[in-house]
Amino acid sequence: MTSLAPLSQLITRFQQQTPVRASSLIITLYGDAIEPHGGTVWLGSLIQLLEPIGINERLIRTSIFRLTKEGWLTAEKVGRRSYYSLTGTGRRRFEKAFKRVYSSALPAWDGSWTLALLTQLPQDKRKQVREELEWQGFGAISPVVLACPRCERVDVTATLQDLEVLEDTILFDTSAQDVLASKALRMQVRESWNIEELAAHYSEFIQLFRPLWQVLREQDNLQPADCFLARTLLIHEYRKLLLRDPQLPDELLPGDWEGRAARQLCRNIYRLIHAKAEEWLNRSLETADGPLPEVGESYYRRFGGLN
Structure with missing residues (x-):
């Protein structure tokens, strides 16, 4: 010892x-x-x-x-x-x-985000997808919208493919923002x-x-x-x-x-x-x-x- x-x-x-x-x-x-x-x-x-x-x-x-x-x-x-x-x-x-x-x-972060919309997923799949994407840094903005300010798109795609939901999940990338973090955004981060x-x-x-x-x-x-x-x-x-x-x-x-x-x-x-x-x-x-x-x-x- x-x-x-x-x-x-x-x-x-x-x-x-x-x-x-x-x-x-x-x-x-x-x-x-x-x-x-x-x-x-x-x-x-x-x-x-x-x-x-x-x-x-x-x-x-x-x-x-x-x-x-x-x-x-x-x-x-x-x-x-x-x-x-x-x-x-x-x-x-x-x-x-x-x-x-x-x-x-x-x-460094340029203010862009990746959004995942789960609206077209069956109810039983949403929880599983949310859990897997949260491990990769996503947060829940709403029950069917996840957001990540810094993610590896290749990893996200691979995860969705493994879960057999790639065709049923909608992914968006936002453009870079001049104001990276407003008061409202920081409050949303604390919640999500x-x-x-x-x-x-x-x-x-x-x-x-x-x-x-x-x-x-x-x-x-x-x-x-x-x-x-x-x-x-x-x-x-x-x-x-x-x-x-x-x-x-x-x-x-x-x-x-x-x-x-x-x-x-x-x-x-x-x-x-x-x-x-x-x-x-x-x-x-x-x-x-x-x-x-x-x-x-x-x-x-x-x-x-x-x-």
């Missing part, structure tokens, strides 16, 4: 979740740490790596089985050992989700995207990880195992937050938006501990060929650049 009190508290908090979200944490680990090293590891080394977080072998095996069944992971047998890697579908899901985690900054609730979650993240940041900065010799545990829990909690965050432009957000401070804190901690965490990963994880491959150049572009 770690000697850092704030880290110990974060581990205890994770263990006290009911139920323990082992599958979600494993996806975080693959996205943050395993995929940059080639994406494949021996199950036994994965079990040993996660044991200090309080996930026992039985729960890891159950979670790996579930993730394989759901199409996230695929297994390869070499002798008596099993090696797991992300599937092609799992990798695409990971890239879509984690791209937002490590991006240095959002592109539930900004207050998201701000509260960001505030909780800051309260959880600021004590860890303060302790880590004071350490003369950071321990690789502690850095791995801290990095994994940091990205796990931040990733869950970003799944809720529509990534609205600054012009539509309050001046004291907690999301900015949370991102700065996450970036600062990650930059401080990532190298030591890599040491622990290289010691702990095995592939069928032995040690982990070196990370690629894209890894060092995370959060605007890692040393």
Whole structure:
């Protein structure tokens, strides 16, 4: 167990979740740490790596089985050992989700919007489409009109195609606006995207990880195992937050938006501990060929650049 009190508290908090979200944490680990090293590891080394977080072998095996069944992971047998890697579908899901985690900054917004009209959809499909598009940053202007100030049109089209509603959904793109955010528009944003609730979650993240940041900065010799545990829990909690965050432009957000401070804190901690965490990963994880491959150049572009 770690000697850092704030880290110990974060581990205890994770263990006290009911139920323990082992599958979600494993996806975080693959996205943050395993995929940059080639994406494949021996199950036994994965079990040993996660044991200090309080996930026992039985729960890891159950979670790996579930993730394989759901199409996230695929297994390869070499002798008596099993090696797991992300599937092609799992990798695409990971890239879509984690791209937002490590991006240095959002592109400037020109005031244009994408609107989705659900008026021609059957009633039973509207709820499903709304939920899927809300994950991509859309907010409900009315029960049948969704709006997004910054979206990937290709992703939206692919989502509607997967749901078999592309021909029944009407998409509009508005032109750029000179006045990006009027008083009425900001009030509409607060209603459609539930900004207050998201701000509260960001505030909780800051309260959880600021004590860890303060302790880590004071350490003369950071321990690789502690850095791995801290990095994994940091990205796990931040990733869950970003799944809720529509990534609205600054012009539509309050001046004291907690999301900015949370991102700065996450970036600062990650930059401080990532190298030591890599040491622990290289010691702990095995592939069928032995040690982990070196990370690629894209890894060092995370959060605007890692040393």
